[in-house]
Amino acid sequence: MRKDILKWLMMLGSFLGIIGLIFIFFSNNLGASLAEGWLAKYDYAPSVYDSKVKTNTNIFLVTGSILFGIGLSTVVFA
Template sequence: MIKDNLKGVITLGALLAILGFILIFSSVHFGISLADNWLAKQGGADTSIYLIVIEGYTNNFLFAGSILFGVGLVTFIIAIYKLLHIKK
């Protein structure tokens, strides 16, 4: 039973790490998309403000991706370690 639970935790950790990895490397694309949406809602804005909005959205995705990647990687490594040291 414990092995099945650990396999689920390993899967969860791997999925979190993969999602975080995708967010990290796609943060620019997601940031620009959201900033374009913001600009369309505003009806126009100064270029410097638009660039700040792009940077803010990009940093948000970079930050969220880094957290998910870190948590997923730590979860994955700890679960693998526990799975390898089960006596049954």
């Protein structure tokens, strides 16, 4: 029973770490894609678009860092 829980915990930690790394490495592309969709929907000025790209990129960077940290600590301490 204990081995099953440990195996599941290691898989969950690895999955979270991989998702976190994907968010970190592709944060610029993901942020720009969300901002382009937002711009097409609301049609604002380019300066607002630039701030939206930066905001979305930072959101993905922070989320990816948190997920990677949780995944890494889960794998290390499990």
